[in-house]
Amino acid sequence: MSKSFTRFTGSMAPLPIQNVDTDQIIPASYLKVTDRSGLASGLFSRWRYRDGDPEGEPIADFVLNRPEHGDARILLAGDNFGCGSSREHAPWALVGYGFRAVISTSFADIFRSNALKNGLLVVPVTEDVSASLFDAVAADPATEVTIDLKARTLGLPGGGETNFEVDPFARRCLLDGTDQLGYLLNQAPSIQAFEAAHPARLDTRSA
Amino acid sequence: MSRPRTLFEKIWRRHLVAAEAEGLPATLYVDLHLVHEVTSPQAFTELAERGLPVRRPDLTLATMDHSTPTDPSIDDARLRVLDPEGSAQLDRLQANCERHGIPLYAMGDERRGIVHVIGPELGATQPGMTVVCGDSHTSTHGAVGALAFGIGTSEVGHVLATQCLLQHRPKTYEVRVDGRLQEGVVAKDIILAVIARLGIGGGTGHVFEYTGEAIRALDMEGRMTVCNMSIEGGARAGLIAPDDVTFAYLEGRPMAPAGDAWEAAVDDWRSLPTDDGAAYDRTTTLDGSALEPMVTYGTNPGMAIPIAGAVPEDDAIEPEKRASFRKALDYMALEPGQQLQGKPIDVVFVGSCTNSRYSDLVAAANVLRGRKVADGLRVLIVPGSDAVKRQAERDGLAQVFVDAGAEWREAGCSMCLAMNGDQLAPGQYAVSTSNRNFEGRQGAGGRTFLASPLTAAASAITGRVTDVREVLS
Numbered sequence: 225m226s227k228s229f230t231r232f233t234g235s236m237a238p239l240p241i242q243n244v245d246t247d248q249i250i251p252a253s254y255l256k257v258t259d260r261s262g263l264a265s266g267l268f269s270r271w272r273y274r275d276g277d278p279e280g281e282p283i284a285d286f287v288l289n290r291p292e293h294g295d296a297r298i299l300l301a302g303d304n305f306g307c308g309s310s311r312e313h314a315p316w317a318l319v320g321y322g323f324r325a326v327i328s329t330s331f332a333d334i335f336r337s338n339a340l341k342n343g344l345l346v347v348p349v350t351e352d353v354s355a356s357l358f359d360a361v362a363a364d365p366a367t368e369v370t371i372d373l374k375a376r377t378l379g380l381p382g383g384g385e386t387n388f389e390v391d392p393f394a395r396r397c398l399l400d401g402t403d404q405l406g407y408l409l410n411q412a413p414s415i416q417a418f419e420a421a422h423p424a425r426l427d428t429r430s431a
Numbered sequence: 432m433s434r435p436r437t438l439f440e441k442i443w444r445r446h447l448v449a450a451e452a453e454g455l456p457a458t459l460y461v462d463l464h465l466v467h468e469v470t471s472p473q474a475f476t477e478l479a480e481r482g483l484p485v486r487r488p489d490l491t492l493a494t495m496d497h498s499t500p501t502d503p504s505i506d507d508a509r510l511r512v513l514d515p516e517g518s519a520q521l522d523r524l525q526a527n528c529e530r531h532g533i534p535l536y537a538m539g540d541e542r543r544g545i546v547h548v549i550g551p552e553l554g555a556t557q558p559g560m561t562v563v564c565g566d567s568h569t570s571t572h573g574a575v576g577a578l579a580f581g582i583g584t585s586e587v588g589h590v591l592a593t594q595c596l597l598q599h600r601p602k603t604y605e606v607r608v609d610g611r612l613q614e615g616v617v618a619k620d621i622i623l624a625v626i627a628r629l630g631i632g633g634g635t636g637h638v639f640e641y642t643g644e645a646i647r648a649l650d651m652e653g654r655m656t657v658c659n660m661s662i663e664g665g666a667r668a669g670l671i672a673p674d675d676v677t678f679a680y681l682e683g684r685p686m687a688p689a690g691d692a693w694e695a696a697v698d699d700w701r702s703l704p705t706d707d708g709a710a711y712d713r714t715t716t717l718d719g720s721a722l723e724p725m726v727t728y729g730t731n732p733g734m735a736i737p738i739a740g741a742v743p744e745d746d747a748i749e750p751e752k753r754a755s756f757r758k759a760l761d762y763m764a765l766e767p768g769q770q771l772q773g774k775p776i777d778v779v780f781v782g783s784c785t786n787s788r789y790s791d792l793v794a795a796a797n798v799l800r801g802r803k804v805a806d807g808l809r810v811l812i813v814p815g816s817d818a819v820k821r822q823a824e825r826d827g828l829a830q831v832f833v834d835a836g837a838e839w840r841e842a843g844c845s846m847c848l849a850m851n852g853d854q855l856a857p858g859q860y861a862v863s864t865s866n867r868n869f870e871g872r873q874g875a876g877g878r879t880f881l882a883s884p885l886t887a888a889a890s891a892i893t894g895r896v897t898d899v900r901e902v903l904s
């Protein structure tokens with residue numbers, strides 16, 4: 225279900241906090257859904273609304289409530305973004321809200337994998353680039369960057385550009401819309417051969 | 432003779448349907464797929480939309496744990512009123528499992544429990560296997576020498592449909608804990624000390640293998656506690672080489688091999704441990720004999736200190752991390768330099784896939800036996816599985832808890848993630864044996880001190896953060 229993603233220019237919402245965990249991105253109370261919808265209002269809800277309640281009063285100084293960042297579709301976050309729980313609800317909530325990419329110095333493994341499967345690009349940058357982006361956004365909230373997935377470059381404010389790493393397979397899937405499950409299903413003959421050579425170790429129906 | 436390999440490498444190689452190639456991930460076969468109600472419904476929907484069957488229901492096992500009530504007075508009918516959404520999610524799991532022939536341990540089933548407690552308990556997780564679940568604490572099963580890691584819901588769909596995953600090979604990280612633990616220091620303290628040392632992103636991109644005398648000396652349940660929190664160190668998986676302790680634990684369990692198959696399996700499992708001379712990508716060593724009971728003070732599991740210590744001062748924190756440090760202390764309403772010992776608390780939670788097994792309850796009961804919980808303190812004891820609960824009731828542990836004034840609950844995740852109504856009130860402090868002290872994890876506004884079952888039980892008696900060694904001496 226990948227949305228194709230080639231080049232995107234936009235402003236950033238700065239969240240200069242390290243180790244943002246997936247419980248903050250989307251609290252457990254939102255995990256009772258049986259589909260992927262309705263999560264956007266829960267995004268960062270504990271930081272975004274008084275008492276974490278989307279019906280309640282917005283916390284004015286939280287980045288998503290600041291009018292100057294209302295249009296931001298790129299989240300600029302602190303180190304080790306997305307740590308903690310494996311909940312894919314985290315990228316669903318970010319995408320549901322409208323984010324298309326997250327820039328950070330590092331990402332937790334499971335979050336990175338989940339994000340890329342949902343068309344949410346994770347862009348790892350050096351500490352220097354990260355610091356300069358936070359500075360630039362502080363100076364001018366409308367500061368834009370350009371993410372070019374095909375070229376694997378991040379176009380910086382002021383004209384420079386930096387390369388970023390992205391899993392080549394995930395990149396391919398995002399660029400040409402390759403469906404990962406379809407790719408796996410196409411391997412059925414190899415899977416069958418593996419199963420024939422490796423008899424099952426247990427039968428869960430036996431206990 | 433092939434070149435020396437690590438335990439991880441051996442398991443990885445055995446499960447390659449297709450190796451990694453230029454720009455392409457490996458296709459890894461999954462021996463056991465564990466499923467629960469929260470992270471599976473969208474995956475089943477994906478299969479339904481594509482008209483796909485579940486490839487191997489016989490290698491899939493489902494349980495209900497995350498949103499199930501632990502209050503014994505809440506039956507199915509009441510749950511439908513109290514928590515219609517949670518009920519609907521449980522119903523959905525039931526329907527999905529029925530449709531695909533997946534064994535499910537639903538409410539009332541004697542085999543039900545927290546997914547990471549029942550896997551080893553049933554002997555379903557075995558050395559050398561690949562085990563996955565839509566849950567980050569799947570790392571727990573690494574304690575038996577299985578490569579076990581958490582996956583997202585899209586990947587749950589991949590495994591349901593193909594029994595395989597697309598994976599890049601992680602790096603290896605040896606976490607060596609030498610020496611003998613002191614009295615009052617247990618598995619939970621080891622892993623909290625490891626995470627405090629490495630940081631919560633320290634293991635990103637790696638699989639931990641825990642080695643050393645202090646690890647070898649742990650019983651299986653202690654090893655599960657250590658592996659459980661590998662993800663809190665950023666590593667998707669944590670492994671401990673199988674040995675006689677492992678085999679003794681597994682023998683005779685319902686899904687473990689039996690008879691001749693058992694002998695053959697043990698022979699095979701003995702070939703799994705890391706070969707002499709095999710290289711890890713990284714190694715770190717801790718002196719287990721110098722460890723003390725640990726407790727967290729902040730809002731991630733790496734923010735841990737020895738219980739007799741103090742919250743760090745600002746200048747001990749790297750400048751670029753100070754804002755996050757201050758944010759955490761604000762949330763916890765603590766000051767730099769403050770002692771935690773003696774801090775009044777409101778709740779004690781003994782439970783979760785980290786510390787809710789029988790030996791954890793024994794440890795807590797040994798401290799609480801013949802004592803009373805402090806006035807006004809709420810103490811929840813939540814066994815990890817129905818089997819643990821029954822055993823604790825048979826052996827009198829449950830009575831120890833009840834006599835002390837604690838609440839004895841039904842098995843489930845409970846206050847570990849506070850999805851089922853068991854939660855802290857805003858501002859409350861808890862000493863908790865679970866694994867995450869994130870903001871609001873145990874209830875919006877709730878504040879968590881993570882610690883061992885011994886520390887939790889000692890704190891239950893005094894109503895304050897307490898060093899168990901003082902209670903025992």
Ligand code: SF4
Nearest residue numbers: 568783784844847848
């Ligand atoms: S006990 Fe807590 S950490 Fe473990 S599976 Fe349940 S919610 Fe997750």
